[in-house]
Amino acid sequence: MNRKLVGQVTTVEKNEIQTLFERRNGLNELAKILTPENDELYEKLVKDMGETGTKFQSWWDQMSEKYQWESSPEGNWEINFDTCEIFLVTQ
Amino acid sequence: MPWEIAKQAIDYILAHESDFKEESVIWDFIGGEPFLEIDLIDKICDYLKTEMYRLNHHWFNSYRFAFSTNGLNYHTNKVQKFIEKNHNHLSIGITIDGTKRKHDLNRIYKNIGTEEKGSYEDVVKNIPLWLEQFPMGSTKVTISSADIPYIKESVLHLYSLGIKEVNINCVFEDVWKDEDDKRFEEQLLDLADSIIENNLYEDYACSFFSETIGKPLDISLENQNWCGAGRMLAVDAKGNFYPCTRFAAYSLRAKRPIIIGDIKKGINKNLLRPFLVLDRFTQSKKECINCEVASGCAWCQGENYDAAETSTIYQRSTAICKMHKARVRANNYYWNKLYRKLELEGKREEFEANKKDLKPEIC
Amino acid sequence: MLQYFIILLDDTSASYCHCENTKMERRLMPLETLRKGIRFGMMENLMIQFVYPDYELPTEYNEVIEKIDHSKIKPLADAADVLILNKWQLSDLPNDIPVVLRTSKKDLFARYNELEEVLNKVERLNVVITDVETFTEDDFNTYKLVLSALSSNLERLYVNDKSPQLNLLTDRMMLSQMNNCGAGDTNITLAPNGKFYVCPAFYLDEETDSIGDIEHGLNIKNEQLYKFDYAPICRHCDAWQCKRCIWLNRKNTLEVNTPSHEQCVVAHLERNASKALLENIRKYGTFLPEQEDIKEIDYLDPFDNKDKWQ
Numbered sequence: 001m002n003r004k005l006v007g008q009v010t011t012v013e014k015n016e017i018q019t020l021f022e023r024r025n026g027l028n029e030l031a032k033i034l035t036p037e038n039d040e041l042y043e044k045l046v047k048d049m050g051e052t053g054t055k056f057q058s059w060w061d062q063m064s065e066k067y068q069w070e071s072s073p074e075g076n077w078e079i080n081f082d083t084c085e086i087f088l089v090t091q
Numbered sequence: 092m093p094w095e096i097a098k099q100a101i102d103y104i105l106a107h108e109s110d111f112k113e114e115s116v117i118w119d120f121i122g123g124e125p126f127l128e129i130d131l132i133d134k135i136c137d138y139l140k141t142e143m144y145r146l147n148h149h150w151f152n153s154y155r156f157a158f159s160t161n162g163l164n165y166h167t168n169k170v171q172k173f174i175e176k177n178h179n180h181l182s183i184g185i186t187i188d189g190t191k192r193k194h195d196l197n198r199i200y201k202n203i204g205t206e207e208k209g210s211y212e213d214v215v216k217n218i219p220l221w222l223e224q225f226p227m228g229s230t231k232v233t234i235s236s237a238d239i240p241y242i243k244e245s246v247l248h249l250y251s252l253g254i255k256e257v258n259i260n261c262v263f264e265d266v267w268k269d270e271d272d273k274r275f276e277e278q279l280l281d282l283a284d285s286i287i288e289n290n291l292y293e294d295y296a297c298s299f300f301s302e303t304i305g306k307p308l309d310i311s312l313e314n315q316n317w318c319g320a321g322r323m324l325a326v327d328a329k330g331n332f333y334p335c336t337r338f339a340a341y342s343l344r345a346k347r348p349i350i351i352g353d354i355k356k357g358i359n360k361n362l363l364r365p366f367l368v369l370d371r372f373t374q375s376k377k378e379c380i381n382c383e384v385a386s387g388c389a390w391c392q393g394e395n396y397d398a399a400e401t402s403t404i405y406q407r408s409t410a411i412c413k414m415h416k417a418r419v420r421a422n423n424y425y426w427n428k429l430y431r432k433l434e435l436e437g438k439r440e441e442f443e444a445n446k447k448d449l450k451p452e453i454c
Numbered sequence: 455m456l457q458y459f460i461i462l463l464d465d466t467s468a469s470y471c472h473c474e475n476t477k478m479e480r481r482l483m484p485l486e487t488l489r490k491g492i493r494f495g496m497m498e499n500l501m502i503q504f505v506y507p508d509y510e511l512p513t514e515y516n517e518v519i520e521k522i523d524h525s526k527i528k529p530l531a532d533a534a535d536v537l538i539l540n541k542w543q544l545s546d547l548p549n550d551i552p553v554v555l556r557t558s559k560k561d562l563f564a565r566y567n568e569l570e571e572v573l574n575k576v577e578r579l580n581v582v583i584t585d586v587e588t589f590t591e592d593d594f595n596t597y598k599l600v601l602s603a604l605s606s607n608l609e610r611l612y613v614n615d616k617s618p619q620l621n622l623l624t625d626r627m628m629l630s631q632m633n634n635c636g637a638g639d640t641n642i643t644l645a646p647n648g649k650f651y652v653c654p655a656f657y658l659d660e661e662t663d664s665i666g667d668i669e670h671g672l673n674i675k676n677e678q679l680y681k682f683d684y685a686p687i688c689r690h691c692d693a694w695q696c697k698r699c700i701w702l703n704r705k706n707t708l709e710v711n712t713p714s715h716e717q718c719v720v721a722h723l724e725r726n727a728s729k730a731l732l733e734n735i736r737k738y739g740t741f742l743p744e745q746e747d748i749k750e751i752d753y754l755d756p757f758d759n760k761d762k763w764q
Contacts, residue, residue: 025179
C-alpha cells in the first residue's frame, strides 16, 4: 500500500470533516441498537444517516475541486486529523 | 453500580448541558476491573448513545468510551461483541506492567489455593488481539519502590509485544526509600542507551523521556494547574459525585472524602471552586516555585489532599521530588545522546519533522 | 503579621460576625488562663480585644483586664468599645462607639428602613448578614434594592455634612486596598479552654479545630493559606470592603482561601453600590479627592472572570 502526501486543508475545513466523520460513526453505531420499534427516533436516525452521508461526500467533492488533489482510479484520499494533511492511498 | 444509579447519573449530566460546556466527553469506566461488568457497561453505553442522540446533545458528535482493563476478559465473547458494536468510539488500554516478574509482583489472582498466581500469562495472551483491534493502543505502567529494578526490561519487553506507546510514571505517594532515586536514574540511563542504540526511538515512545521536562517555570506565565480534578466528574456506585475518583473514601488514607454532590441534589458548584482556581503558585513551597528543573514535575490533587497537614488541596506533596530530579538527569542524557547521534547520521532534520505523532484516521 | 488578639472571656461570649453562638452554658475562662493570654498578647505586641458575655464578670477579672490597654466587644452598651446587637433593638444606641448589627437576610430586607434613623445617630454601623450563604438570585436582586435605598439615605446625610460609616457602603469608598477580617493572619483568638483558634467561629463550630494552646504556643499549619496572596480568587478582586470571612470560606467551599459564589456576589453588589454612592456624593462637590474612582465592571463574581486572569 502506498501513501502519498497530496495536499493540506485548513483547520476550519478539517474540523468540518472531523465532525461529520464522528457523527457518521455515531449514527452507524446507533443503527446497531435502534430498531423500527422505536418509531420516532429510528426515523430521525435514518434521515440523519442519509443527510450526514451526503454532507460527508460533499465535503470531499468540494475540497478536491478546490485543491485539485492528485487522484487515482484505484486509490482513495485520507485525512490526518492531527496535521490536516491529505494523502492519496493506493494499493 | 446498580443500573438505576447509572441511569440517574446519565440523566443528570445530559440534562445539564449548560453546566458541561466542553466540546467532547470521555465516559471513563473504572472498577476495579470494568470488564467484569460488561453487561452493565453495554447497557450504559447503549443508553448514553441513545440519549445523547435523542436530546440532540452536542456530545453525540464527539465522545469516547474509555476503559483501563487488566485484559483478562478481553477475549471473551461479550467483551468482543461490545468492542465490535462500539469500535469507533472506544479507547481501551490494557494494563500490562512489563515483564512477567514485574507484572506478577502486584497483579495476582486472589483466592487461588494456597499459592499466589500472577496474571501475566493470561494477560499477554490477549495483547495481539488488542493491538490488532487498536493498533495505537498504549499501556499505563506505574512505578513504586519495588518496581525500580525492572523498569528497563519492562519497557523494552512492552515494545517487543508491539506496544508502541508506554506511559509510565512514578507514583505520587511517599513510598520511596533511600537511594531509590539513584537506582531509578541508573535504570533510565540503561533504558536510554538501549532505545538509542537500537533505534527504538523511531517507532516507540516512552513517557519518561520528554523534551519539555526539566526546565525552570516562570511563575506568572506558567502558573497553570495541570491536574484535571474538578474538571471531570466521578460517580460512585451510590450516585455520589466527586471531583475525581481519588477523593472517594476508597481512595483516601487519611482524609474524609470530598463529595461535591449526588444524582439527587446535583453538583454543589461552591465545592468545585477551589479545584478550578488552584494554580502552581498557591499550592507550592518556595523551593518548588524556584526549582530550576520544575517543568514536568507533576502533582496529584488527590494525593496533595491526602498527605496535607490540614484538610486542603492547596499543599503540594513533594514526595516525588528526588525521583523527578533523577528523571530529569536521565532525560537530559537521553536527548543529548539522541541529538548527537542524529546529527552525526544527518537525520536530525528528518527526526524533527516527523516528531508529531501521526495517527491517520481513515475517512 | 499578627496584630490583634481576640480573647473570648466565656463560652457564651457574644458573636460579632457570621457564626451564631449556640452555646447556652456559661463557662468563664479560668483566671489563670486569662492572665497567661494577656501576657502572651503583651509579649507578641498585639492589640487585645476582649469579647464579653451578657453578664457581669467577677471583680477580679475586671481588675486583670484593666491592667492592659484593650478594647471591649460587648452585647451591652455599658463601657463597651464595640456594641453588638443580635436583635433589631435600635433605640438608645450610643453615638460614640461602633455598633455591630447581626441580622438575617429576611430581617434586613424587611426592616432596612429603620436603619435610616440609626445612621443619623451613630458614628459607625457594621451590618453583618448571618446567613449570606443562603442567598438566591432573588435575594441578590432584593439586596441590590436595599443597598440602593440605604445609599440614598447616606447620600442625604453626607450632603448635609454628616458622615456616618456603614460598612456595606462607605468602607469601599474610603479604602485603597483590601481590608479583610484577617483571621489566622493578622489576628487569632484565645478561647476559654486555653486554646488558640483562627477566629471565634472556629471555636464555636468545632472545639478540636485549634491552632495551638497557651501552654505550648501557636501552631498554625499551612499558615500561608490565611494570607491574601494565597487566595487565587481574592487576589483578583477589588471589593476591598469584603471581610473575606475565613470561616464562611471553609464552610462553603471546604477551603479557607476560597470564597463561595454567594459571598462574592454580595461583596460585589456592595462594591457597586459604593461606586454609585461615591459618584453621587461627588456631584455635590469635592469628596475624598485622594480616592480614585471605583471602576465599572461587568461581573459580580471574579470566579466568572477567571479566564482573564488564569
